[in-house]
Amino acid sequence: MRAWKLGWWAAVLVLGLGVAVVSLRAPEGRAPSASSSNPSANAVGAGARDTAPRAPRAEGSLRITGVVRDARGPVAGAQVSASQVDADTLSECLFPEASPAPHSGSREPRQAGDPFLEQKIARLVEAREGEAPEFARTATAEDGTFALEGLPAGTFTLWALGDTGATVRTDIQAGSDDVTLTLEEGVFISGVVVEQSKLVPIPGALVTAVHEAGARYFDALTDARGRFRVGPLPPGRYLTVASAKGWGTRASREEVWLDADVDVTLELQPRLRLEGMVLTPDGRPASGMTVHRVSQEDPDDTRTTRSDARGRFAFDEVPLGAYQLWARSEDETTFGEALTVPPNAVAIRMQPLLFMEGTVRDEQGNPLKGVSLSLDGQDQGDRPSPVAVTDEAGHYRVGPLLKSGTRVILRCEHHLDAQQDIELNGPHAGPWDFTLRRALSVEGLVVDTDGAPLQGVEVKLERTGGASQGSRHSGADLDKTVRSDDGGRFIVDSEAGGAGHLLVDVPDFRTVKQAVVIPSTGVRLVLERGASVSGTVVDAKGQPMSKGDLLLWDTAPLSGSPRTTSLDKAGTFSFQGLKAGHYRVEARVRTPGIEHAVSQAVDLEERTQARVSLRFEEGHTIQGRTVDTDGQPVPGVRVQACLTLEELPPWRTGDPSCRAYSEDGVLSGADGRFILKHLTAPSHQLIARKDGHDFVPARSRGGTPDPAALIVATGEEDVELVLERRPRLRGQVVSEAGTPLPCTAGVWSPSVHSPDGTFDLPLPADGHQRLIVSAKGFLDLVHEFVASPGQDLDLGMLRMARGRKVRILVQDEVTRAPLAGVTVLIAANDELPLSARTYFLPSFHGTLDAEGGTDLDELPFARVVLSVSRVRSIIAQDVTVEANQETVTVLLPDPTR
Missing domain, CATH: 2.60.40.1120 (Carboxypeptidase-like, regulatory domain)
Known part of the structure; x- marks a missing residue:
């Protein structure tokens, strides 16, 4: 037996795209158009859902009339429809305007939001839910006129979709006449749907492009090469969702405003069968148990089933991925859980639930009331880790607990926080008593300038010199930041006395750093809202910009990162809690190939309220071609533009180099031509990228070459970006x-x-x-x-070389009982460095099946050493598998002995 010493590595392989496209389908009984909201009936085999359109919310007698035009005049045959975004649509469910969001007024750059957002989108679209209801639809007459009939009172979003262009207008009142819808140059979303691991194209997949703000769904099916094409669509921000029979549905969301065609790769995972068995604590089959399945990638993706008379259960059509399985007995005396990746079979071994109790006292032995006890890592399926609070006698009882090993964290006002690792099945059988040391406390009140108490404000105590105060009692290193209660009161504890200061740094208020003596009572923290900046952002046509990022830069030296927030649907924003100074308000929006920005300087005095209006310029273009070294067109090249170092504003931080994301950029056409629009800086860096090619700035024309980019003046129309074929x-x-x-x-x-x-x-x-x-x-x-x-x-x-499958059985070292339902780590070790290997060796991290075993595939026909350990154990058992062995047994010690 030896301490665990394993190295972990992974290899990721990615495949390129094809080039064929397919047409957009239309609902039954309607002419084909980009506004198709439901897949046709013959698409069912490709993963389509119910084809019935969503019923209108109300019947009305109002109408909207108008005309559809493009640059040449009225447009005949364009599809015009009216829809409404409501509380049930995807736009409102997942991107609510009213949410204050952690970004609002944040002093840090905006971080990623909901990590499971894409999975939530996929579920809604797969079920054909979340789409904005359509109230009326028609086609324009020869003179481009239209009439949308039978509308209820209210405002609507109008969509006009033609063969070559599209547009969308919001807030059109029912009963309006002479509405003009001007078609813009439409955008196409095309790409390929592939299997994730081998990246093999998937024909017949359903691809849905979702207009994020308007919650409209536009569908297409992939062809024999997995290719699809949707459009023309109105410019905007889109989500793309792909699904197919036998494959898991996946959504993709990019922070890009589409005003040019894009080509994307959508990867799907196969759906598999997940099987297993529920066992009692003594290893017998447990029948009639409700088994819950939760995706590790999406906590909202949950399913349940019941074990049969032999304790067996199964989930069908499970997307490939990691899953947590759990079961709890009806009398809540036993609980079991497992971690698995289908199609591996797994066992859920039920374990008796434990309780922990004892008394908490101070250093003089007096019982402490109101001590909060929390336990790490004791969550059980749908229940978080339990907590308890001591009573008048200082007594607590906490549970039920599944894991015998746990970390207890104790918190109590006027006492130092403490933590201790406990083994419930160890020699000490309880009770588990604790002693807390008295702290030196700072007590006070948080109010605004009108004297109103402020609830939920974080107050941090720091020692003079910057050392943050956290108790080190019992090995604790806990954050001593506290929140004010509903009356604005706070108590923050310290281990040592002396000089210190309280720090409050929250959105919408000025930062406060107030000196304090430790201990103190009656401290009063007054938060000032300070100055503010609010305003609107509009596009080059004067229309409100509903999507984009707002940054507020403090232009004073060493001011650090900007505050960030987002635009609401009316294109408005606000920053509050500012000190006097010189600022720069900047709005950014990313389109394929470039990030556009507009800014304005703002000088703030104490408590002033400034308003600004930011308008994006129409700008100029850069046009050119992507060619090979012989001057022949190279289609499908991704071209990006970004600011040069000389053009980078002095208040901005960060590298101006273009992003290296594989699917970002304007695509060059079949003739190699590309166009970058709405550029406002005098010059830009241009880069070009295509798989199997190198961009060669030194051989490109129309600009000044840099090692990795071509510097091109805005307005240039004779640019040639040269790509050289890779060996x-x-x-x-x-x-x-x-x-x-x-x-x-x-x-x-x-x-x-x-x-x-x-x-x-x-x-x-x-x-x-x-x-x-x-x-x-x-x-x-x-x-x-x-x-x-x-x-x-x-x-x-x-x-x-052909590999072999070896069955690994893991048993208790003393009882020789199979460790069914135990989570283990298994790795093969041939003692060769990676550079000397001609093959990779497999590994396993998961829960053992009903026999206490698992299969390890693709082992070599040679002697191999396996290292096996329980999860969270530092001890591993080595076992040698001979070249002709098909089964090997490993004996592991019980960590509680």
Whole structure:
């Protein structure tokens, strides 16, 4: 037995795109148009849902009339519809305007929001929920006129969608006449839907583009090569959702305002069967147990089933991924949980629930009332970790608890926080008593300038010199920031006395740093709202900008990061709690290929309220072509523009270099032509990117080359961005018998799936490289090689060695009972450094099945050492698997003994 010493690594392989497209479908009985809100009936096999349109919310007698035009005049045959965003639509459910959001007035750059937002979007769209109801639809007459009939009272969003353009207008009152809808140049969303691991195209997948603000759904099906195309659509911000029969639904959301065509890759995971068994604490099948399944990627994705007479259960059509399973007995005396990745079978071993009790006293032995006890890592399925509060006698009882090992954290006003690790099944059988030391406290009240108490304000106590005060009693290192109660009162404790200060830094109020003596009572913290800046942001046509980021820069030296907030639907914003000084308000919006910005200086005096209006300029364009070294067009190149160092405003921080995201940029067309619009700076850096090519600024025309970019003046219309073909890597993958093997091969990224074992990959760089090849039933092949500049390389025939499956059974070291339902870590170790290996070795992290075992696939036909340990244990057991062994038993000690 030895201490756990394992290295963990992962390889990620990515595939490129195809080029074919398919047309948009329309609902039954309607002419095809970009406004299709429901897939056609023949799309059911591709994962479509109910095709019935959402019923109108009300019947009315009002109408809206008008005309649809483009730059050439009235447009005949355009589809015009009226919809309404309500509380049930995706826009309001997931992006509510009224939410104050943690970004509002934040002093830090805006962070990512809900980490599960994309999964929530996917669920809504898959169920065909969340779409704005459509109240009326018509087609324009020969003279471009239209009439939307039968509308109830209220305001509507009007959509006009033609063959070459589209537009959307909000807040049109029912009963309005002579409304003009002017078609803008429409945008197309195209791309490919692929299987995630091998990136094989998925034909017949349903792709839905969702207009984020208007909650309208636009659908298309992928063709035989997995390609799709949706549009023309009105400019705006869109979500893309892909689904297919037998595959999990996935959503993609980018913070990009689309005013140009884009091409995206949507990856789907297969749906699998998840099987398992529920066992009693003594290892017998537990029937009739309700088993809950929760996705680790999306906590809202939950399902339940019941175990049968043999304790078995199954979930069908489960997307590939990690899942937590749990069950609780009806009398709440036992609980079990497991972590698994389908299709691995798993066991849920029920365990008796424990309770912990004892008394908390002070250093003089007096019982302490009101001590809060919280326990880490004791959450059980749908229940958080339990908490308890001591009574008049200082007594507590907390539970039920599942894990015998836990960390107890104790908090009490006027006492130092403490924490202690407890083993409930250890030699000490309880009760578990604790002693808290008396603290030196600072007590006070938080109010505004009118004397009104402020609730929920964070108050932090710091020692003079900047050392934050946190108790180190019993090894604790706890945050001593406290929140004021509903009366504005606060008590913050310290281990040491002396000089210190209280710090309050919250949105909408001026930062307060007030000197204090520790201990103190009767401290009064007065928060001033200070100065404020509010205003509106409009586009070049004067229309409110509902999407974008607002930044407030303090232009004083060393002022740090800006405050950030977002625009509401009316294009308004507000910053409060500002001190006097010189500021710069900046609005940003990202479109394909470039981030646009507009700013205005603001001078604030104490308690002033300034208003500004920011308007994006129409700007100029840069036009050009993407070509190869012979001057021939290279289509599908992603072109980006960003500010040069010289053009970067002095108040902005950060690198002006263009983003390296693989799917960002304006796409060049079949003739290699591209256009970057609405540029306002005198010059920009341009970069070009396409898989299998290198951008060569030195050979490009129309600007000044830099090592990685071409500096181009705005308005330039004769730019040529030259791309040079990367050298290629070729080969043939076969079995030991020489039979071609379907496989996936890649050098870092991208990778390619080959049905016949042949591969032809661009080399991402020169010099030492590593090819990784995987094939079902064979050991992953790792092939080292050296790439020479400008030279293709043929590796010839690469032989893969067949792997074997070994059954690993894990048992208790003393009782020899199978450790069914125990979560373990297993890793193979051949003692060779990674650079010397010709294959990767598998590993396992999950819950053992009903036999206390798991299968480890693709082990070599050679002696291998396995290291096995329980999760959260520092002890691992080594076991040797001989070349001809199919089953091996590992004995693990009970950590509670």
